[in-house]
Amino acid sequence: MFPRSTRCEQWSRDGGRVPSTAQPYFFLSYAHTPRYGAGGPDPDMWVERLFRDLCGHVMALTDLPAGSPAGFMDREIRSGEGWSERLGAALASCLVFVPLFSPRYFASEMCGKEWYAFAQRAIHHGALNNEPTEAIVPALWVPVPPSQLPGPAERLQFNHNTFGDRYVTDGLYGLIKLRSYAEQYERAVYELAKRIVRVAESVRLQSSRPVDYRMVPSAFGGRAAGRGPAPASRTLQITVAAGTRHDLPDGRSSEYYGDSALEWNPYHPDSRRPVAHVAEDLVRSLNYQTVMASFDDEAGHFDSKQPPIRPEILLVDRWAVADERRRQRLAAFDQDPRPWVSVVVPWNRLDHQSHAKETELIHRLEETMPVKMSQGRAACRVAANGVHNMEALGQILPQVVEAAAQQFLRHAQVYPPAGSRHGERPRLIGPMGMTGGTPPPLPPPAPFPTGSRFDKPHHEHALPEYDEFGPDAEDTDEHRS
Numbered sequence: 001m002f003p004r005s006t007r008c009e010q011w012s013r014d015g016g017r018v019p020s021t022a023q024p025y026f027f028l029s030y031a032h033t034p035r036y037g038a039g040g041p042d043p044d045m046w047v048e049r050l051f052r053d054l055c056g057h058v059m060a061l062t063d064l065p066a067g068s069p070a071g072f073m074d075r076e077i078r079s080g081e082g083w084s085e086r087l088g089a090a091l092a093s094c095l096v097f098v099p100l101f102s103p104r105y106f107a108s109e110m111c112g113k114e115w116y117a118f119a120q121r122a123i124h125h126g127a128l129n130n131e132p133t134e135a136i137v138p139a140l141w142v143p144v145p146p147s148q149l150p151g152p153a154e155r156l157q158f159n160h161n162t163f164g165d166r167y168v169t170d171g172l173y174g175l176i177k178l179r180s181y182a183e184q185y186e187r188a189v190y191e192l193a194k195r196i197v198r199v200a201e202s203v204r205l206q207s208s209r210p211v212d213y214r215m216v217p218s219a220f221g222g223r224a225a226g227r228g229p230a231p232a233s234r235t236l237q238i239t240v241a242a243g244t245r246h247d248l249p250d251g252r253s254s255e256y257y258g259d260s261a262l263e264w265n266p267y268h269p270d271s272r273r274p275v276a277h278v279a280e281d282l283v284r285s286l287n288y289q290t291v292m293a294s295f296d297d298e299a300g301h302f303d304s305k306q307p308p309i310r311p312e313i314l315l316v317d318r319w320a321v322a323d324e325r326r327r328q329r330l331a332a333f334d335q336d337p338r339p340w341v342s343v344v345v346p347w348n349r350l351d352h353q354s355h356a357k358e359t360e361l362i363h364r365l366e367e368t369m370p371v372k373m374s375q376g377r378a379a380c381r382v383a384a385n386g387v388h389n390m391e392a393l394g395q396i397l398p399q400v401v402e403a404a405a406q407q408f409l410r411h412a413q414v415y416p417p418a419g420s421r422h423g424e425r426p427r428l429i430g431p432m433g434m435t436g437g438t439p440p441p442l443p444p445p446a447p448f449p450t451g452s453r454f455d456k457p458h459h460e461h462a463l464p465e466y467d468e469f470g471p472d473a474e475d476t477d478e479h480r481s
Contacts, residue, residue, distance in 0.1 A: 023207060024069040025058050026196045027094035029114045030141065031104040046176050047100065047141070048075055050189065054098075057193030071098075088210035091117045095200035098192075099153075100141035100172070106150055112218025115152060119219060119285040120394040121208050123278060127390055128206075130272035135203045137195050140171040150220045151234075151287045163188040208391070217398040221287045235310045236288045236401060239341075240264060240276050241295035241330060242317035249322035253353060261294040264317055266346040267390055275315060275346050278390060282397050283313070296326065307413035311404035312341040313397075314372075318354070318361040321368050334369040340408040342400045343372045346393065347386035362386075377403050 028051050033043040055070040064070060072090040074083070091097075097118040105111050118136070126133035138158055146154065160168050166181055167188040175185035242264035245254035256268050262276045271278065280290045295314070321327040345365070349355055362385075366373050373384050379399035387393050 023093045023095065024072040024090060025062070025064070025094070025200050026054070026071045026096040026098045026137070027090055027114070027118065028054070028071055028073040028098050028100065029105075029111055030073070030100040031102060031108045031111050033104065044075070046173065048073070050100075050172060050176065051075075053189045054193050054196070057190055058197060061193060061197045084213040085210070087114070088117070088213040091213075092121065092210040093207040094118070095135065095203070095205050096196050097122075097136045098196065099136065099138050101138055101144050101149075101153070102142035102171075102173075103144055103148070105141070106144065106148065106153070106220055109218050109220075112220035113213065113216045115219035116285055116398075117211055117213065117216045119152065120211075120216075120282065122205065123281045123285065124208065124390050124394060125203075125205050126281070127267075127271040127273040127278050133203055133205065135199055135205050137192070137199055139192055140167065141173050142171045143169065151289065152219045152285050155284070163191045211395065215395075217286060217402070219285055219287060234288050235291060236283055236404070237291040237293060237310050237312040238276055238279055238283065238315065239293045239295050239298060239312060240315045240317075241320050241326065242315070243320055243323060243326075247323065249319065251353065252319055252322075256351070261296060262292060264315075266317065266348050266351070268348075268351075270348075270350075271390055275393075278393065279313065279315065279344075279397060282394055283401060286398055286401060288401070295320075295329070308338070308340045308408055308411055311401070311408035312338075313400060313404060314341055314343045316343055316345050316365070316369075318345060318347065318365050321361075321364050327364075327368050331368045334371045339376070340404055340411055341372075342376065342380050342383065342404040343369070344383040344393075344397065344400055345386050347388055349388055379403065 028047070030044075030047050035041070035043065051071060051073045058064070058070040062070075072094060074087060091114060097115070099105065099111070099115060115136075122133040122135050125135075134157065136156060138153065138156055138160075140160055164184050164187055166184045167175060170178075170181070172185065172188060175181040175188060240261040242261040243249075243252075243257060244259055244261060244263070245257040246259070248254060248257065256265055257263065258265075258274070263274045264276065265271060265274045267275060276292060280292060283290050291310070316330070321330060347354065349358075354361065374381060377399070379396060380403050383396050383400045387396055
């Protein structure tokens with residue numbers, strides 16, 4: 001159990017601190033089920049019963065004082081309260097995230113937002129401690145075939161069989177609705193509560209500053225209009241342009257570097273993980289697969305005459321241009337149009353060496369890569385001009401990934417489907433393409449849905465959707481996935 005003296009504190013809405021007793025053990029994330037027929041019963045009352053049962057078990061299994069929030073669900077928000085602010089505060093402070101799996105859950109944009117907001121916080125925590133942070137405890141509300149799970153859910157290491165065979169086949173909804181399964185329901189809920197408490201007390205996830213919930217991306221991105229299975233191959237490449245501890249310029253400390261560019265850790269000592277791996281975790285939490293590479297090892301990769309095979313994020317160390325050979329390659333890369341590659345420049349102002357030479361390093365990189373430093377959406381330009389900490393990286397990276405993916409869709413090679421009639425519009429195929437019917441033998445298709453970002457509101461108070469950095473004039477015709 002958590003000794004009360006060691007529990008983390010929570011950020012309040014005005015940026016101050018509130019007592020740690022306001023930190024819920026778990027956040028119950030679920031998809032609202034619409035009423036069937038006018039005046040029908042509230043279908044979410046069964047979720048609320050599950051929530052109450054879980055809270056009761058958590059109180060019994062811990063030393064939480066009376067009045068402390070054992071859990072959080074959005075039905076706790078009173079009318080007139082700021083809904084997005086309350087959700088953001090709960091996601092920034094809860095110890096465990098409990099998603100209720102169902103087909104409707106993975107079709108919900110808002111549930112995907114909740115998932116990503118918590119996952120970003122867990123990734124940050126893992127970087128600080130250099131260890132994986134598994135603080136998501138899923139529960140089956142309605143069983144979902146594994147083939148229909150998005151990547152972030154599919155990658156969870158969780159054995160549902162320990163909660164009982166009937167739980168696996170019918171889910172908590174089936175158990176709670178049928179009296180003959182009352183005993184199985186009680187067992188499953190008790191086991192779930194024990195898992196929540198065990199994870200909360202072993203991970204000890206720290207609170208963070210709440211994010212603006214309306215700007216958080218969905219972790220279930222790439223599902224066409226939120227429906228159907230996730231694409232089999234939504235892949236993005238992360239390339240790192242940085243030195244190693246063996247080839248640094250005079251006066252540069254090796255404590256930020258390793259034996260390869262992929263070990264570059266600009267946010268040391270706050271972060272104990274290389275930035276490429278932090279970025280990889282963030283990208284994977286957006287329902288992508290990833291490919292990692294070093295810029296120095298990709299001599300034949302940057303060929304602008306060849307159509308792109310995937311969108312890409314290029315992480316650049318400003319110190320990297322001190323190597324003349326690498327600087328020339330970066331300059332040549334910048335001169336060939338590759339809008340599907342977005343540049344991100346991690347930058348730690350607490351790094352005294354970097355801070356002392358900041359003006360010189362910025363000027364040198366801007367001279368080397370003037371196009372990438374100034375083109376694209378506002379979010380891309382901000383990312384190219386310096387991302388100062390991991391929290392900022394988690395906020396800006398989804399927008400940069402989206403911009404790279406959209407540019408990839410514009411520039412990827414188009415193949416007419418086999419047997420198409422004259423006048424039919426060609427379809428995009430390849431790692432991010434959308435296909436239908438029987439695909440041609442080469443290249444192998446992999447879907448990239450282009451459905452709407454909007455789905456049925458997760459709550460009766462619908463939220464407007466917007467990005468912190470809007471599209472530039474040249475990007476206004478882009479579809480915002």
